[in-house]
Amino acid sequence: MTMNENEKNKRIEININEKTAQGIYANLQIVTHSPGEFILDFCQVLPGLPKANVISRMILSPQHAKALMKTLAANISRYEQNFGEIKELQHARQPQLQFQADKKEDDMV
Incomplete structure (x- = not known):
């Protein structure tokens, strides 16, 4: 196999749907980690409001985080x-910052 053929085999086609392509605005990020993962929480903080919602969470391996x-x-x-x-x-x-998980009806006893 030539280098060019090898490079073609390593290519990944990446697709993105329209909603994801629009993106989400975040102006606060919180990063935490454990031995096996990094957690990146992205939030929107609006002026005058004492509360922010996590709008997206990414969980990465340490290698991918680096x-x-x-x-x-x-x-x-x-x-x-x-x-x-x-x-x-x-x-x-x-x-x-304080985290509060949403309570679901299933969680209530």
């Missing part, structure tokens, strides 16, 4: 080369 970190770093570097430095957000104070 690959994501490297990919983000490379993309941020390229972005800043083209558009200038991204200024970090200045928060007066970090909000205290």
